[in-house]
Amino acid sequence: MARTRHDPVSTTIQRDERPGAAEDPSGPLLKSISPKRRDQRTPSQAVGAFFRRALLSENFILYLTIIFFVVASIFFTTLSAPRNITNQLLNMWPLLAIAIGQTFVLILGGIDLSQGATMAITSTIGGLVMSTALDASTYDKSPLWGTLISESGGILGQDPNGWAVAVVVMLLLGLLIGWLNGTMITRFNLAPFMVTLVSSTIFAAFALWLTQSRNVANLPEPFLLLGNGDIISIFLGPKLNPDIARRDVLPLITYPALISLGLAVLAHFLLTRTSFGRQMYSVGTNRRASTISGVPSQRVIIMVYMFSGFCAAVASILYSARLGIGQPSLGSGNILLDVIGAAVIGGTSLFGGKGTVKGTLFGVAFFVLLLNILNAMQLSPFIIDAVKGGIILIAALLDITRTRILNRGA
Amino acid sequence: MTRSTILTIEHISKAFFGVPAVRDVSIDVKEGEILGLIGQNGAGKSTLMNLVGGVVHPDAGSMTFRGKPYAPRRPADANDAGIGFIHQELNLFTNMTIAENVFISGFPRTGFGPFKFIDRAAMKARTRELLDQVGLDTPPDFQIERMSPGERQLVEIAKALYMDASLIIFDEPTTSLTARETEQLFNIMLRLREQGKSMIYISHILNDVLRLADSIAVMRDGQLVTQEARDAFDTRRMISLMVGRSIEQLYPTRTSAPTTTPLLELKGISAAGIVEKVNLTVHRGELVGLFGLMGSGRTELARMIFGLDRTEQGEIRVAGEALKGSSARDSIRSKIAFVTENRREEGLLMNIAIADNVTLVALPEFARTALQILDAGAMREAAREASQALQLKAADISVQPAKSLSGGNQQKVVIAKWLLSQPEVFIMDEPTRGIDVGAKYEIYAIMDRLAAAGSGVLFISSELEELMGTCDRILVMSQGEIVAQFAREAFSDEAILRAAFREHAPLHPHSGETEQSS
Amino acid sequence: MFKNLRKLSVGAGAAALLTISGAAGVAAQSDITICFGFQDLETEFWVAGHRAITETLRGQGIEVLEYNANEDPNRQLEQIRECIAQGVDGIIIIPQDGDSANTIVAEAQSNDVPIAVFNRPPNDRSAGLIAVADNVSATEQAVEFIAQKALRQYEITGEPITPLILVGALQDTNAIGRRDGFFNVINRYNERYPGLFNAPIEVATEWDAATALANLEAAITANPNVDFIFTSSDFLFPTIRSVLEPRGMWQPAGTPGHVLLAGLDGDATACMLIDQGYVDATGVQDLYLEAEMTMTSLLDAIEAGETAPNEVLLDPGFALTAGNIYFDRSDMWGCVLYDDGFLDQ
Numbered sequence A: 001m002a003r004t005r006h007d008p009v010s011t012t013i014q015r016d017e018r019p020g021a022a023e024d025p026s027g028p029l030l031k032s033i034s035p036k037r038r039d040q041r042t043p044s045q046a047v048g049a050f051f052r053r054a055l056l057s058e059n060f061i062l063y064l065t066i067i068f069f070v071v072a073s074i075f076f077t078t079l080s081a082p083r084n085i086t087n088q089l090l091n092m093w094p095l096l097a098i099a100i101g102q103t104f105v106l107i108l109g110g111i112d113l114s115q116g117a118t119m120a121i122t123s124t125i126g127g128l129v130m131s132t133a134l135d136a137s138t139y140d141k142s143p144l145w146g147t148l149i150s151e152s153g154g155i156l157g158q159d160p161n162g163w164a165v166a167v168v169v170m171l172l173l174g175l176l177i178g179w180l181n182g183t184m185i186t187r188f189n190l191a192p193f194m195v196t197l198v199s200s201t202i203f204a205a206f207a208l209w210l211t212q213s214r215n216v217a218n219l220p221e222p223f224l225l226l227g228n229g230d231i232i233s234i235f236l237g238p239k240l241n242p243d244i245a246r247r248d249v250l251p252l253i254t255y256p257a258l259i260s261l262g263l264a265v266l267a268h269f270l271l272t273r274t275s276f277g278r279q280m281y282s283v284g285t286n287r288r289a290s291t292i293s294g295v296p297s298q299r300v301i302i303m304v305y306m307f308s309g310f311c312a313a314v315a316s317i318l319y320s321a322r323l324g325i326g327q328p329s330l331g332s333g334n335i336l337l338d339v340i341g342a343a344v345i346g347g348t349s350l351f352g353g354k355g356t357v358k359g360t361l362f363g364v365a366f367f368v369l370l371l372n373i374l375n376a377m378q379l380s381p382f383i384i385d386a387v388k389g390g391i392i393l394i395a396a397l398l399d400i401t402r403t404r405i406l407n408r409g410a
Numbered sequence B: 001m002t003r004s005t006i007l008t009i010e011h012i013s014k015a016f017f018g019v020p021a022v023r024d025v026s027i028d029v030k031e032g033e034i035l036g037l038i039g040q041n042g043a044g045k046s047t048l049m050n051l052v053g054g055v056v057h058p059d060a061g062s063m064t065f066r067g068k069p070y071a072p073r074r075p076a077d078a079n080d081a082g083i084g085f086i087h088q089e090l091n092l093f094t095n096m097t098i099a100e101n102v103f104i105s106g107f108p109r110t111g112f113g114p115f116k117f118i119d120r121a122a123m124k125a126r127t128r129e130l131l132d133q134v135g136l137d138t139p140p141d142f143q144i145e146r147m148s149p150g151e152r153q154l155v156e157i158a159k160a161l162y163m164d165a166s167l168i169i170f171d172e173p174t175t176s177l178t179a180r181e182t183e184q185l186f187n188i189m190l191r192l193r194e195q196g197k198s199m200i201y202i203s204h205i206l207n208d209v210l211r212l213a214d215s216i217a218v219m220r221d222g223q224l225v226t227q228e229a230r231d232a233f234d235t236r237r238m239i240s241l242m243v244g245r246s247i248e249q250l251y252p253t254r255t256s257a258p259t260t261t262p263l264l265e266l267k268g269i270s271a272a273g274i275v276e277k278v279n280l281t282v283h284r285g286e287l288v289g290l291f292g293l294m295g296s297g298r299t300e301l302a303r304m305i306f307g308l309d310r311t312e313q314g315e316i317r318v319a320g321e322a323l324k325g326s327s328a329r330d331s332i333r334s335k336i337a338f339v340t341e342n343r344r345e346e347g348l349l350m351n352i353a354i355a356d357n358v359t360l361v362a363l364p365e366f367a368r369t370a371l372q373i374l375d376a377g378a379m380r381e382a383a384r385e386a387s388q389a390l391q392l393k394a395a396d397i398s399v400q401p402a403k404s405l406s407g408g409n410q411q412k413v414v415i416a417k418w419l420l421s422q423p424e425v426f427i428m429d430e431p432t433r434g435i436d437v438g439a440k441y442e443i444y445a446i447m448d449r450l451a452a453a454g455s456g457v458l459f460i461s462s463e464l465e466e467l468m469g470t471c472d473r474i475l476v477m478s479q480g481e482i483v484a485q486f487a488r489e490a491f492s493d494e495a496i497l498r499a500a501f502r503e504h505a506p507l508h509p510h511s512g513e514t515e516q517s518s
Numbered sequence C: 001m002f003k004n005l006r007k008l009s010v011g012a013g014a015a016a017l018l019t020i021s022g023a024a025g026v027a028a029q030s031d032i033t034i035c036f037g038f039q040d041l042e043t044e045f046w047v048a049g050h051r052a053i054t055e056t057l058r059g060q061g062i063e064v065l066e067y068n069a070n071e072d073p074n075r076q077l078e079q080i081r082e083c084i085a086q087g088v089d090g091i092i093i094i095p096q097d098g099d100s101a102n103t104i105v106a107e108a109q110s111n112d113v114p115i116a117v118f119n120r121p122p123n124d125r126s127a128g129l130i131a132v133a134d135n136v137s138a139t140e141q142a143v144e145f146i147a148q149k150a151l152r153q154y155e156i157t158g159e160p161i162t163p164l165i166l167v168g169a170l171q172d173t174n175a176i177g178r179r180d181g182f183f184n185v186i187n188r189y190n191e192r193y194p195g196l197f198n199a200p201i202e203v204a205t206e207w208d209a210a211t212a213l214a215n216l217e218a219a220i221t222a223n224p225n226v227d228f229i230f231t232s233s234d235f236l237f238p239t240i241r242s243v244l245e246p247r248g249m250w251q252p253a254g255t256p257g258h259v260l261l262a263g264l265d266g267d268a269t270a271c272m273l274i275d276q277g278y279v280d281a282t283g284v285q286d287l288y289l290e291a292e293m294t295m296t297s298l299l300d301a302i303e304a305g306e307t308a309p310n311e312v313l314l315d316p317g318f319a320l321t322a323g324n325i326y327f328d329r330s331d332m333w334g335c336v337l338y339d340d341g342f343l344d345q
Helices: A008-017 A043-056 A060-075 A082-107 A113-129 A164-188 A192-211 A221-228 A255-273 A275-284 A286-291 A298-324 A335-343 A357-376 A381-409 B045-052 B075-081 B098-102 B120-133 B150-162 B177-195 B204-211 B237-243 B298-305 B330-331 B345-349 B354-358 B375-388 B405-419 B439-452 B464-470 B495-499 C001-031 C044-059 C073-085 C098-110 C136-157 C173-192 C209-221 C234-247 C270-277 C289-302 C325-331 C334-338
Strands: A229-234 A249-254 B005-016 B019-030 B033-038 B060-065 B083-086 B109-112 B115-118 B167-171 B198-202 B216-218 B223-229 B262-272 B277-285 B285-294 B313-318 B336-339 B425-429 B456-461 B473-479 B481-487 C033-038 C063-068 C088-092 C115-118 C129-133 C163-166 C201-204 C227-233 C260-265 C283-284 C311-315 C318-321
Touching: A043 C311, A060 A357, A082 A113, A082 A249, A082 A275, A082 A298, A082 A335, A082 A357, A082 B285, A082 C073, A082 C283, A113 A298, A113 A335, A164 A192, A164 A221, A164 A298, A192 A249, A192 B456, A221 A255, A249 A255, A255 A275, A255 A298, A255 A357, A275 A286, A275 A298, A275 B354, A286 A298, A286 B345, A298 C073, A298 C098, A335 A357, A335 A381, A357 A381, A357 C073, B005 B045, B005 C209, B005 C325, B019 B045, B019 B060, B019 B198, B019 B216, B033 B045, B033 B204, B033 B237, B045 B167, B045 B198, B075 B083, B075 C260, B083 B150, B083 C044, B083 C173, B083 C227, B098 B120, B098 B150, B109 B198, B109 C260, B115 C129, B120 B150, B120 B167, B120 B473, B150 B177, B177 B198, B177 C136, B198 C088, B216 B237, B216 C163, B223 B237, B237 B425, B237 B439, B262 B298, B277 B298, B277 B481, B277 C073, B277 C318, B285 B439, B285 B464, B285 B495, B298 B336, B298 B425, B298 B456, B330 B336, B336 B405, B345 B405, B354 B405, B375 B405, B439 B456, B439 B464, B456 B464, B464 B495, B473 B495, B481 B495, B481 C001, B495 C334, C033 C073, C044 C289, C044 C311, C063 C073, C088 C098, C088 C289, C115 C289, C129 C289, C136 C173, C136 C227, C136 C260, C136 C283, C163 C173, C163 C209, C201 C209, C227 C234, C234 C260, C234 C270, C260 C311, C270 C283, C270 C318, C270 C325, C270 C334, C283 C334, C289 C311, C325 C334
Parallel strands: B019 B223, B033 B198, B033 B216, B083 B167, B167 B198, B285 B456, B285 B473, B336 B425, B425 B456, C033 C063, C033 C088, C088 C115, C115 C129, C129 C311, C163 C201, C163 C227, C227 C260, C260 C283
Antiparallel strands: A229 A249, B005 B019, B005 B060, B109 B115, B216 B223, B262 B277, B262 B313, B473 B481, C283 C318
8 A cells, every 4th residue: 555656865855956945944045046947838828827917017007008098099089189188187187196095095905985075175175265255145154254254255365375375274184184084993993984984974064064065266376376387388380370379388297297296206105115105005914913013003094094185185276276166066976986996997906905106197097098088989978987987897806806816826 | 455546646736936836746545534644834735735626726637536537627616526625714604604604505495486585494404414413512503603613613524514525625624623622523533434434634733643544645845755554654754754854853952041130020910801910020041931721811911911902900021121001012112022823814914025024023123214214225134134044935035925935934934023123022922833843843943042142932832842842931821820830840741731720620631642752 | 028028039039040040051161069068967957958959059060079077067177178179169068156167168268269158157257158047037027927917816806915935045146136036026016006915925945845845834834825926946846835735725727725826947847837727937047049049159159260259148038827838838948848758757
């Protein structure tokens, strides 16, 4: 019955030739690299491996966006028109700002459903305090009438630099809401979904109450520049006429671009270069193990939600400035679905522990392009929403597939 | 000898990322026999069983099951063919009842016409029969979450029986079982063998394998070393075959003597219902064992020392200074390290690179400037040094996730991450649980080196022999109290166990059966 | 007086038709593309408006690019920019609110694309082609109709009439205009026929059916002799019915106990209730006239090469009554929907 297939002594020698897999404490460590095995894969396996690698690649969505753009440009020539490209970039910036915040929260394994409401409340309060004139018949029912606001606008309305203070107020407000969310989540161990849903409801209602559901108009000029102002504009084409039509001047570098890209660089830096970023990934992967390893998990969670609120406030500034109004209904649509969709398309995992700013940037670009193409196809608005929903669903499925491949690979 | 073969594995191979995990392995399992499968972690046992279970697919080789070619594509194929799996981590839905778990793959239906509903009565009756077979008298509608690990194990077996498995594979089934539960499991396995079922039993506890198996297969480095009848083996031979050299001793000799300078001092630590007036001192250079049965309060005490759980009374001092604050961070600042018993959930970030795991605890030390920018070069270097010092075996610590390592190497990553914060007190809760003989030896050697360097180690274990083999002193904990202490000269397994059971409680036969060593 | 106004609006409509036929010629020659951005199609009023514009334009061979902003003014701004990038000849928007409309009009005009705003006027009416209903005028016409009936009743019985108005949310300019129109008529009649009307009862609704129900219940309980009700919006007719019916006050015209009822908007329910005789009149925005005026002015501007045409196009509205419903129902958007079976859906 006994079948000895290898003599123990000979295998011992064999092991010493192949270091790395043995468990011998006195054995040599990785001195030589084990010889590469020849690829004996069938073509179908090779194709499968290629797709797997592409799927796991950080730049997967960038390649997809580029291919998508090139192919679609053949059918819809307006897509590659310089004017359209600068337009789509302008659409991208505010979305990118929110998506970065959401990416942070998702890396933590959480979710921030209150970003929309944060945008609404920062937009209205910022708008109210910096407005240069307010109509009494509209606002005298607002609870702030007579204190922070009056007929001569908000408390900062008459100060030439009031808009800058208002911007700071908006950012602080975003941080405050994030702090509230994070504190509720960590102190009372509540589900992020629940906490942010509740705070979303409360702050959205609060914004409506403060303004009695009216928009805040008459925002100061310098503030409006933040949403639209170009710093460098270009004109493509022959200069036949000294007066170049406004529609032919393309905004190349704009304030929103600088603000959002600045935020992205900051976020990328935080995530990859600082101990805070490292701790975020670790808490998102395993909060218990992180806490035991001395990671201040509660503080990390609170700070991440604060950052998310901050990003929402930045987006709120861009949107409010662009439209020229403080808007209590800002972010009340399904913008959050777009944001989470873009982040997940960009490789952020809903299960936590995974995600990059670069990926989210690509995800947002993909999303904006997708919308642009759907619009160019002149599909019915109802179909556009359905297609968008479908794409987000596919992105979520991709996330699951990716996670599964990674788990199987090890 | 007339028994026919139920499962034949022929020249099977499997590699991950180009690294072979199983190489050209051929094994037979006979009808009605228990095959013991042993080998160190990373020897390829789990991969081999995953190949049988259809979780991964072979690169080469073939299998025959009950006379037919067998090539499972999915785990469900293995179930359908009649192969049941009892895993180390149980696959039960804890929020469901026993019966629901047994019938999870398809509930029996009853009713008329299009109106079908689940036939609960039939489900219960069948589950009752199955539970009787595995000797469990719990009602079928009992919730899994209210059951002990041992009982859950039995439910898993009942599930396999329901699937009509003719081959059941047990992967480290006793890891989380009490001695009594282990005994019960073995009795059932023997009874199943009488009924003609075949089994593969994978375990690190060699005495158990010797006791149960009819034949034993030894693996090393992804290859089969030998498959022979049980009688050809004893523990020593098994170990030398697994390790690839003859083992002179299971425990390293202590290379240093403890000092008399107190390092960690506990004075009157109490928390109602958990621990009671615990006094304990670990000196510099001392390796103190803390022995206790499950539920004796040893893990809870460790968590209190580290600041994870609250104490109600008492004082903890490290190097003469009272421990300030009560969080893991405060303890780390006071130079305490805590290797938890639960590596997977509390020790490691399984999906994250080894190097990132290693630098996690000491992260603040790599942060520069107010922005807390990390010094990537210093981190790389520190991680490399620490993993080298502990002889960690990994291809590339900066990309390979922690979960890709064997249990022993995972434990080294846990220790490495604590080493980087340069602690003086090490609390190690079951550091050798679930890791193989060779890796255990390495962990013991590391503890000895730590003590030799002047640290104090509190080594918590429920394996008395390893404490006796390694420690300078053993404290015994029972029902939240330290009930006895033994100096190295006075080590006696009988006396220690008697203390742990508080003398009057009867000694369990299995626990008493400790193998004498060194 | 009301007849004159009606003639006037018909005259405007005829003029518009003439110009449209002229514009159609332009379309045939030069492939006009119009971008139409709207907010949503969640109320019947907007369904009708959307249909009026797209069908008319497409009927003339003009290409229409449609954009739904789903009530998000920021998205509407992005969509209008996209239209501009595509080089459309003109833009029509139904904005989300008066404030964002200003920004969007400015965006289009600074890019030299003529823009018209349909029905929901920007706060600043000095820029863009702005078609807007005259709330005061439409209200006056509807209230005038029931005031005439009240006067006849007063001449027979000698009993003064007790009027009641359901007021909208007063931060809304529409609500203010409608309230003004109501009081204009009551005051005028009281001057000419002293003693005809008791002091009007004002019931606040905040444009909310539940608020309206509670306040109306209280008001009717306190003043059971109310026999003249004007609602600032037709959507409150079901609410009024639920208060009046249990008290026996929900009777068709000509039946004893009939309460004179008028409203504003002219939705499908109002059309049905006028058909059935429960409601006497409703002031209607002449949606089709507004659509015509918008399109005509925009196409004129495109033809003339104007990039920033500015004009307020005022729709005086008209009253739809039991008397004229057979003649004018095709001009009344609510009746068009009603006749299409909108209420059966």
